[in-house]
Amino acid sequence: xxxxxxxxxxxxxxxxxxxxxxxxxxxxxxxxxxxxxxxxxxxxxxxxxxxxxxxxxxxxxxxxxxxxxxxxxxxxxxxxxxxxxxxxxxxxxxxxxxxxxxxxxxxxxxxxxxxxxxxxxxxxxxxxxxxxxxxxxxxxxxxxxxxxxxxxxxxxxxxxxxxxxxxxxxxxxxxxxxxxxxx
Ligand SMILES: Cc1cc2nc3c(=O)[nH]c(=O)nc-3n(C[C@H](O)[C@H](O)[C@H](O)COP(=O)(O)O)c2cc1C
Numbered sequence: 001x002x003x004x005x006x007x008x009x010x011x012x013x014x015x016x017x018x019x020x021x022x023x024x025x026x027x028x029x030x031x032x033x034x035x036x037x038x039x040x041x042x043x044x045x046x047x048x049x050x051x052x053x054x055x056x057x058x059x060x061x062x063x064x065x066x067x068x069x070x071x072x073x074x075x076x077x078x079x080x081x082x083x084x085x086x087x088x089x090x091x092x093x094x095x096x097x098x099x100x101x102x103x104x105x106x107x108x109x110x111x112x113x114x115x116x117x118x119x120x121x122x123x124x125x126x127x128x129x130x131x132x133x134x135x136x137x138x139x140x141x142x143x144x145x146x147x148x149x150x151x152x153x154x155x156x157x158x159x160x161x162x163x164x165x166x167x168x169x170x171x172x173x174x175x176x177x178x179x180x181x182x183x
Contacts, residue, residue, distance in 0.1 A: 001033060001034070001035055002033060002034045002035070002074045002075065002172055002175050002176055002179065003034075003035050003036075003037065003072070003073045003074050003075075004028050004034060004035070004036045004037075004073060004074065004075045004076075004077055004108075004171065004172070004175065005036075005037055005038075005039050005069055005070070005073035005075070005076050005077070006021055006024050006025045006028070006036050006037070006038050006039070006077045006079065007038075007039045007041065007076060007077065007078045007079060007091075008021040008038060008039070008040045008041060008042065008079055009041060009078060009079055009080040009081060009087070009088045009090070009091030009094075010042070010079075010080075010081045010088060010091075010112075011041065011042040011045060011088075011090050012081075015042075015081065016081075016112070016114060016147040016148050016150075017079055017080075017081045017112035017144070017147055018040075019147060019148075019150040019151065020079055020110060020112050020142075020144045020147055020150060020160070020164070021038055021040075021079050022038070023150060023160075023164055024036070024077060024079070024110065024142075024164060024167070024168060025037070025038050027164055027165060027168040028168050028171070028172065031168065031169070031172060033172070033176075034172045036077075037069075037073070039066065039069050041066075041090070041091060041094050044062045044065070044066060044094065045090075046059060046062060046063065046066075046093065046094050046097060047059060048093060049093055049096045049097060063097055066094070066097070066098070067098060067101060070098060070101040070102075070105070071101055073105075074106065074175050074178075074179050075105065075106035075107070075108065075138075075171060075174070075175035075178075076102075076105055076106065076107050076108065076135070077107075077108040077109075077110060077171060078091070078095075078107065078108070078109060078110065078126060079110040079111075079112060080109075080110070080111055080112065080119065080122045080123075080125075080126055081111075081112050081113070081119065081122065082111055082112065082113045082119030082120075082121055082122035083122075085121045086121055086122055086125050087111070087122040087125040087126055087129075088122070092125070092129070095129065099133060102130075102133040102134060102135040103133070103134045103135070104134065104135070104136055104178065104183045105135050105136060106135075106136045106138060106171070106174055106175040106178045106179075107130045107135035107136060107137050107138060108138045108140075108141075108142070108167065108171040108174075109123060109126040109127055109130060109137065109138070109141045109142070110126075110141070110142040110143075110144065110167070111123035111126060111141075111142075111143050111144065112144040112147045113144070113145060113146075113147065114146065114147055114148055115145065115146070116145045116146060117143075117145065118143025118144055118145040119143060119144070120143060123141060123143055126141075127141070136174075136178050138170060138171055138174045138175075139170075139174075140166065140167055140170040140171075141167075142163055142164060142167040143163075144160055144163075144164075145159075145160075
Protein backbone atom coordinates (compact mmCIF):
# COMPACT_ATOMS: atom_id res chain seq x y z
CA UNK A 1 0.00 0.00 0.00
CA UNK A 2 1.33 3.43 -1.03
CA UNK A 3 0.75 6.28 1.44
CA UNK A 4 0.43 9.78 0.04
CA UNK A 5 0.33 12.83 2.28
CA UNK A 6 -1.70 15.68 0.79
CA UNK A 7 -0.55 18.95 2.37
CA UNK A 8 -2.92 21.91 2.46
CA UNK A 9 -1.00 25.19 2.26
CA UNK A 10 -3.68 27.81 2.95
CA UNK A 11 -4.42 29.12 6.45
CA UNK A 12 -7.11 31.52 5.34
CA UNK A 13 -10.67 31.51 6.67
CA UNK A 14 -12.84 30.89 3.63
CA UNK A 15 -9.98 29.28 1.74
CA UNK A 16 -10.96 27.63 -1.51
CA UNK A 17 -7.89 25.48 -2.18
CA UNK A 18 -9.07 23.04 0.49
CA UNK A 19 -11.61 21.87 -2.11
CA UNK A 20 -8.76 20.75 -4.35
CA UNK A 21 -7.03 19.10 -1.35
CA UNK A 22 -10.18 17.15 -0.47
CA UNK A 23 -10.78 16.06 -4.06
CA UNK A 24 -7.20 14.89 -4.54
CA UNK A 25 -7.35 12.82 -1.34
CA UNK A 26 -10.69 11.36 -2.41
CA UNK A 27 -9.42 10.38 -5.85
CA UNK A 28 -6.30 8.73 -4.40
CA UNK A 29 -8.35 6.84 -1.81
CA UNK A 30 -10.63 5.49 -4.55
CA UNK A 31 -7.69 3.79 -6.25
CA UNK A 32 -6.42 0.31 -5.43
CA UNK A 33 -3.18 0.08 -3.51
CA UNK A 34 -3.05 3.72 -2.42
CA UNK A 35 -4.12 5.68 0.61
CA UNK A 36 -4.17 9.44 1.11
CA UNK A 37 -4.05 11.42 4.33
CA UNK A 38 -4.50 15.18 4.58
CA UNK A 39 -2.06 17.33 6.56
CA UNK A 40 -3.71 20.69 7.13
CA UNK A 41 -1.01 23.23 7.98
CA UNK A 42 -3.67 25.61 9.31
CA UNK A 43 -3.78 23.32 12.36
CA UNK A 44 -0.16 24.18 13.19
CA UNK A 45 0.71 27.78 12.25
CA UNK A 46 4.43 27.55 12.93
CA UNK A 47 6.05 30.92 13.72
CA UNK A 48 8.54 32.58 11.35
CA UNK A 49 11.47 30.20 11.06
CA UNK A 50 14.30 30.65 13.56
CA UNK A 51 17.34 28.64 14.54
CA UNK A 52 15.58 26.71 17.28
CA UNK A 53 16.89 28.11 20.58
CA UNK A 54 13.74 30.05 21.38
CA UNK A 55 11.13 27.52 20.33
CA UNK A 56 8.32 26.77 22.79
CA UNK A 57 7.49 23.18 23.71
CA UNK A 58 4.25 23.51 21.75
CA UNK A 59 6.10 24.57 18.60
CA UNK A 60 8.64 21.76 19.04
CA UNK A 61 5.81 19.25 19.38
CA UNK A 62 4.13 20.57 16.22
CA UNK A 63 7.40 20.33 14.29
CA UNK A 64 7.75 16.70 15.35
CA UNK A 65 4.20 15.86 14.28
CA UNK A 66 4.84 17.31 10.82
CA UNK A 67 8.30 15.70 10.60
CA UNK A 68 6.81 12.33 11.45
CA UNK A 69 4.12 12.70 8.78
CA UNK A 70 6.70 13.72 6.16
CA UNK A 71 8.97 10.81 7.07
CA UNK A 72 6.38 8.08 7.17
CA UNK A 73 4.59 8.90 3.91
CA UNK A 74 5.78 7.40 0.62
CA UNK A 75 4.95 10.55 -1.34
CA UNK A 76 4.05 14.18 -0.69
CA UNK A 77 1.50 16.25 -2.59
CA UNK A 78 1.92 19.92 -1.74
CA UNK A 79 -1.05 22.16 -2.53
CA UNK A 80 -0.24 25.88 -2.62
CA UNK A 81 -2.60 28.76 -3.25
CA UNK A 82 -1.13 31.57 -5.32
CA UNK A 83 -0.71 34.74 -3.28
CA UNK A 84 0.76 37.87 -4.86
CA UNK A 85 2.49 36.01 -7.65
CA UNK A 86 3.99 33.18 -5.60
CA UNK A 87 3.40 30.29 -3.25
CA UNK A 88 1.80 31.06 0.12
CA UNK A 89 4.43 32.54 2.46
CA UNK A 90 3.10 30.57 5.40
CA UNK A 91 3.52 27.33 3.44
CA UNK A 92 7.11 28.15 2.46
CA UNK A 93 7.83 29.05 6.08
CA UNK A 94 6.56 25.67 7.30
CA UNK A 95 8.42 23.76 4.58
CA UNK A 96 11.64 25.55 5.64
CA UNK A 97 11.61 23.79 9.02
CA UNK A 98 12.55 20.55 7.26
CA UNK A 99 15.18 19.42 4.79
CA UNK A 100 16.46 15.81 4.94
CA UNK A 101 12.82 14.68 4.99
CA UNK A 102 12.50 15.73 1.33
CA UNK A 103 15.48 13.88 -0.04
CA UNK A 104 14.33 11.46 -2.76
CA UNK A 105 10.72 11.88 -1.60
CA UNK A 106 8.21 11.68 -4.46
CA UNK A 107 6.80 15.21 -4.67
CA UNK A 108 3.59 16.17 -6.47
CA UNK A 109 3.11 19.91 -7.01
CA UNK A 110 -0.34 21.51 -7.08
CA UNK A 111 -1.02 25.23 -7.45
CA UNK A 112 -4.42 26.82 -7.02
CA UNK A 113 -5.94 30.12 -8.02
CA UNK A 114 -9.34 31.70 -8.28
CA UNK A 115 -8.44 33.07 -11.70
CA UNK A 116 -7.85 31.28 -14.98
CA UNK A 117 -4.05 30.83 -14.82
CA UNK A 118 -4.01 28.05 -12.20
CA UNK A 119 -1.44 29.73 -9.95
CA UNK A 120 1.41 29.26 -12.39
CA UNK A 121 3.72 31.56 -10.40
CA UNK A 122 3.17 29.52 -7.25
CA UNK A 123 3.84 26.41 -9.36
CA UNK A 124 7.21 27.77 -10.49
CA UNK A 125 8.20 28.26 -6.87
CA UNK A 126 7.03 24.79 -5.84
CA UNK A 127 9.03 23.23 -8.66
CA UNK A 128 12.12 25.26 -7.77
CA UNK A 129 11.74 24.26 -4.13
CA UNK A 130 11.39 20.54 -4.91
CA UNK A 131 14.46 20.64 -7.10
CA UNK A 132 16.53 22.51 -4.51
CA UNK A 133 15.74 20.13 -1.64
CA UNK A 134 16.50 17.03 -3.71
CA UNK A 135 12.92 15.78 -3.81
CA UNK A 136 11.73 13.61 -6.71
CA UNK A 137 9.43 15.96 -8.57
CA UNK A 138 6.64 14.10 -10.31
CA UNK A 139 6.64 15.22 -13.97
CA UNK A 140 2.88 15.75 -14.15
CA UNK A 141 1.90 18.89 -12.22
CA UNK A 142 -1.61 20.05 -11.43
CA UNK A 143 -2.61 23.67 -11.95
CA UNK A 144 -6.10 24.39 -10.66
CA UNK A 145 -7.96 27.36 -12.16
CA UNK A 146 -11.25 28.77 -10.91
CA UNK A 147 -11.05 26.71 -7.74
CA UNK A 148 -14.39 28.05 -6.52
CA UNK A 149 -16.06 26.11 -9.35
CA UNK A 150 -14.89 22.68 -8.13
CA UNK A 151 -17.96 20.53 -7.59
CA UNK A 152 -20.16 22.60 -9.91
CA UNK A 153 -21.35 21.72 -13.42
CA UNK A 154 -18.99 24.04 -15.25
CA UNK A 155 -16.32 23.72 -17.90
CA UNK A 156 -13.57 24.51 -15.34
CA UNK A 157 -14.89 21.88 -12.91
CA UNK A 158 -14.81 19.27 -15.70
CA UNK A 159 -11.25 20.21 -16.61
CA UNK A 160 -10.25 19.93 -12.96
CA UNK A 161 -11.82 16.45 -12.64
CA UNK A 162 -9.99 15.19 -15.71
CA UNK A 163 -6.62 16.71 -14.76
CA UNK A 164 -6.89 15.69 -11.11
CA UNK A 165 -7.63 12.06 -12.05
CA UNK A 166 -4.56 11.93 -14.26
CA UNK A 167 -2.39 13.72 -11.69
CA UNK A 168 -3.39 11.27 -8.93
CA UNK A 169 -2.93 8.19 -11.13
CA UNK A 170 0.50 9.43 -12.20
CA UNK A 171 1.46 10.33 -8.62
CA UNK A 172 0.63 6.83 -7.40
CA UNK A 173 2.50 5.24 -10.28
CA UNK A 174 5.51 7.50 -9.79
CA UNK A 175 5.58 6.91 -6.02
CA UNK A 176 5.40 3.15 -6.49
CA UNK A 177 8.34 3.31 -8.90
CA UNK A 178 10.50 5.32 -6.48
CA UNK A 179 9.57 3.09 -3.52
CA UNK A 180 10.37 -0.04 -5.59
CA UNK A 181 13.76 1.44 -6.51
CA UNK A 182 14.61 1.55 -2.76
CA UNK A 183 16.64 4.76 -3.05
C1 LIG B 1 -3.38 37.63 -0.22
C2 LIG B 1 -3.88 37.03 -1.50
C3 LIG B 1 -3.16 37.20 -2.66
C4 LIG B 1 -3.58 36.62 -3.85
N1 LIG B 1 -2.83 36.75 -4.97
C5 LIG B 1 -3.16 36.08 -6.10
C6 LIG B 1 -2.31 36.09 -7.23
O1 LIG B 1 -1.25 36.67 -7.24
N2 LIG B 1 -2.69 35.40 -8.33
C7 LIG B 1 -3.87 34.71 -8.37
O2 LIG B 1 -4.16 34.08 -9.38
N3 LIG B 1 -4.70 34.67 -7.30
C8 LIG B 1 -4.38 35.33 -6.16
N4 LIG B 1 -5.18 35.28 -5.06
C9 LIG B 1 -6.44 34.51 -5.13
C10 LIG B 1 -6.20 33.04 -4.68
O3 LIG B 1 -5.63 32.37 -5.75
C11 LIG B 1 -7.53 32.43 -4.26
O4 LIG B 1 -7.85 32.91 -2.96
C12 LIG B 1 -7.59 30.93 -4.31
O5 LIG B 1 -8.86 30.55 -3.84
C13 LIG B 1 -6.51 30.13 -3.56
O6 LIG B 1 -6.30 30.58 -2.24
P1 LIG B 1 -7.17 30.11 -0.95
O7 LIG B 1 -7.06 28.63 -0.79
O8 LIG B 1 -6.55 30.82 0.21
O9 LIG B 1 -8.58 30.49 -1.21
C14 LIG B 1 -4.79 35.87 -3.87
C15 LIG B 1 -5.52 35.72 -2.68
C16 LIG B 1 -5.08 36.27 -1.51
C17 LIG B 1 -5.85 36.05 -0.24
